Amino acid sequence: MLRAFGAIIITGGSSGIGKAFLEHIHTVNPELPIFNLSRTIPDFQGMPKLKLILRHVPCDFTDRGQLEDACVSLVETLGRELPSGRILLINxxxxxxxxxxxxxxxxxxxxxxxxxxxxxxxxxGFLLPLLRERGGAIINVASTAAFQAIPGMANYAATKAFLLHWSLALSVELRPAGVSVLAVCPGPTRTRFFANAGMGDSLLPRFAGQQPDQVVRGSLTALAKGRSLHVSGWKNKLTVAAVSVLPKTFAARAAGWVVGRLRPTGA
Ligand SMILES: NC(=O)c1ccc[n+]([C@@H]2O[C@H](COP(=O)([O-])OP(=O)(O)OC[C@H]3O[C@@H](n4cnc5c(N)ncnc54)[C@H](OP(=O)(O)O)[C@@H]3O)[C@@H](O)[C@H]2O)c1
Structure with a gap:
């Protein structure tokens, strides 16, 4: 399936799930040009050829000027250097x-x-004209946090609910144009996410259920099958199914109780 694409664009390939996407894609198809947008350049340890293939576009997404410049330069480079071939965008x-x-x-x-x-x-938005013209696919990494309001992580859960619903709508809009859209919803995954969120590393052994590579393999299989939603792992699928039938107000209270218990000791 990855051989069907002429270029991959990924954000956050420098660590965690993004790095696992990058490594998996490069292992399966070492010739495929990959563009990575993040603040840190991914490390190429063990994959010397990736250094030659990967184009790192340094970008801090909290800087709107930098983001727009990166999008413009990406579209120009793709048009100039890789003028044909389907595009896979991984947000x-x-x-x-x-x-x-x-x-x-x-x-x-x-x-x-x-x-x-x-x-x-x-x-x-910037890449859409190229995607429509050449065909391709978009993977948006949302989260199981998208399925219910989460007191204690109110803003994060809301951003992922946005991504999930936006993806599902785009998948219907873009399918006739030959562009598939997949929302990926991982549950707790073993990355630096928890430490970055201020939840403490001590919580990882108990709650980080999957490895990044498991998320990536399942996602690419779902993309190959033409799915528009992939919840990663059977435990997460069960949780999401259960939460989806609960009244939203009850689900929010239950999620708040669970997240409250995640608080590191002494916090
Ligand atoms: N781990 C989990 O349990 C879990 C569960 C569900 C969903 N997710 C989602 O999975 C995705 C990847 O997260 P992860 O778990 O792999 O965590 P991670 O290892 O912390 O990776 C986060 C990535 O986001 C990039 N990033 C952060 N701030 C950025 C900025 N200002 N500008 C540009 N890029 C930025 C980072 O790159 P730089 O630091 O190099 O900029 C990094 O590569 C996220 O969308 C996360 O919400 C994670």
Missing amino acids: NSGYGTYGPFPKPDLPRNLEMLDVNVRAPVALT
Whole structure:
């Protein structure tokens, strides 16, 4: 399936799930040009050929000027250097905040909206003419957090609900144009996400259920099958199915209780 694409564009290939996407795609098809947008350049340890193939576009998505410049230069480069071939766009960059709103602080929460919501919408919007013209696919990395309101992670869960519903709508709009859209919803995954969200590393052994590579393999299989939604892992599928039949107000209270128990000791 990956051989059907002429170029891959990924955000946040520098760590976690994004890095696993990058490594998996490069292993399956080492010739495929990959563009990565993130603040840090991915490390190429063990994959010297990736250094030659990967084009890193440094970009901090909290800086709107930088984001727009990166999108413009990406579209120009694709048009000039890779003028044909289907495009796979993976909107993966994202982070969470933890604690009652506006903890840790309002700027961090506002920046999260830029990274989790504004960046994927901007990147997709800039690339859409090329995607329509050549065909391709979009993977948006949402979360199981998208399925219910989550007190204690109110803003993060809302950004992922946006991504999920936006993806599902786009998949219907773009299917006739030959562009498939897949919303990927991982549950807890073993990355630096929890530490970055201020939840403490000590929580990882108990709650980080999947490895990034498991999320990636399932997602690419779902894309190959033409799915528009992939919830990663059977435990997460069960949780999402259960939550989806509960009244939203009850689901929010239950999620708040669970997240409250995640608080690191002493916090
Ligand atoms: N881990 C989980 O349990 C889990 C569960 C569900 C969904 N997810 C979602 O999965 C996606 C990947 O997260 P992860 O778990 O792999 O965590 P991660 O290892 O912390 O990766 C997050 C990625 O986002 C990028 N990023 C963060 N801030 C950015 C900014 N200002 N500008 C550009 N890029 C930025 C980072 O790149 P730089 O630091 O190099 O900029 C990094 O590559 C996120 O959307 C997350 O919400 C994760």
